[in-house]
Amino acid sequence: MSAHVDFGRRALVLRRGRIAVRLPFRPLVVCAVLAVAIAGMAVLALMTGSYQLTPGQVLSALTGRETGIVHDVVVDWRLPRVAAALVFGAALGVSGAIFQSLLRNPLAEPGVIGFSQGSYTGALIVILLVDGTYTQLVGGALLGGMATAVAVYVLAHRRGVQGFRLIVVGIGVSAMLESLNTWLIIKADLDEAMSAAAWGAGSLNGVSWDRVVIGGACIAVLLLLAGVANRPMRQMELGDDAAASHGIRVAPVRLGLILVGVALTATVTAASGPIAFISLVAPQIARRLARTAGITLAPAALVGALLCLASDHLAQHVAPTPLPVGVITVVLGGGYLAYLLFTEVRRRP
């Protein structure tokens, strides 16, 4: 063999038949460690509660060697919630990663194109004006979020969509909707305002197996699409001209990625309300751990899953009273923003 390229980072090169891939070492190890951490966290979450179990009981319940109360507690009560935290967290992590890659901005997530505020507006309208059922609430939230995202996209569209214009239009529209939301809550009576706030905090309470399965199936399809678009996405981080000259159809790929990113967050919002900040924080933590060039999806998904699971555990068992998971993730996001502010200020004196 001739000389090898020195990438400055060790990698595993696999060449066999039609397969020739180069897997950088560090992201692989980071992913493996994250997977182990997630498994440990999941077992802990399945053990903990008013009916305390041992790791052994949890494992034998999972492998179907328990019957009776232990099986019911683990598989029917606690597992749906843990599965939801994992799947939804991964979805949020990937959703944020897609937006941060497309917009080349560590503050990007579907919220920047108005999705979060829009879905809250939709939910508020259902709660306050229609007094609808849970299904209607989910429908209203999705409709509101999607409509806002589409509106922002169209408003920012001028012969192709540019990242910066998208962010500026998104911030403007979000601010308008936020004041609308505040006005709606002020107009509401106390009960309605309470249930609106409960939904708006984002919670895994009452997430049942059927919601996990339906949401999980949607998310699995979306993650698959994101995986296929991963390479073009990374190439587009070089700028539109470079990507196009490498044979990428920039406009349709970008639109497709935006749709997948919004749909991932939308699915989570539908099942659990908006769980804030995981999509913002997970890709950045993942990037720092894996030291990859630009954004990569797999570590972001795993960090998202771990964050969501850990946040929910804190919210349920460590907080003095059980809280919605969204309350913990907001604290997490605040910490991240403070960190960004701190490092950016230090970098540009």
Next chain:
Amino acid sequence: MSATPSAARLRVESATIGYDKRTISEHLSVEIPDESFTVIVGPNACGKSTLLRGLARLLKPSAGQVVLDGADINSYKTKEVARRVGLLPQSSIAPDGITVADLVARGRYPHQGFLRQWTDDDERAVLRAMRQTSVTDLSGRLVDELSGGQRQRVWVAMALAQHTGIMLLDEPTTFLDITHQIELMELFTDLHQVGHTLVAVLHDLNHAARYGTHLIAMKDGAVVAEGAPDQVVTAELVEEVFGLRCLVVPDPVAGSPQVVPLGRDRTRRESTTHA
């Protein structure tokens, strides 16, 4: 030489190229001679980059067409175009935390697939491109931490790694010191001698005249003159295209036309007019 005069692999046929509402070039016809080192010159904002974008299919002509290997360039699959025509854009973005070799390897994208991401060919092309641009020693460094000139050579390496028969280079020598500029010019000369077709936008008329085999001078979106350097680079043309009064004298080494600006009286020596 080809049998028919209009058999150049890449040409523009009375095309109208521009952005959204702004038309930059109308009824533009340009031919890139095969295996030439073609240099495009012209003042800022005259449409040089726009022409390259049209040639690389980044812009679709609103009238007329760009022809690649005998067919409308828009009739090809995008990746197929990218295997035949490469473009070094005037400005690109390096993702945070990318290393030199990783960035150069990104140029291999059009040759790769979902399962074929890093073959022997890829490895060879990347090694060669890094050697040709003297960035092998920087291989494992972070692109964020390079000087402007080092970074520019890395971008050129990425374009070379794409290994296309036709390479379009938008101001490849920006940020480079004189030695690296000359090295790059000589590399381009070597490449066109082994059969690549190169098209570069350059601002240095002396380099254009000395190394280019075919010159295209543009002004306000139109081609003002094209042909061999000693026919194109004349004092009249430089004044017409750039509005600069100058003297054109033979380069003492290569004999190619050399542009010496007359400038304002103050900077002139008594004997200058006799060269």
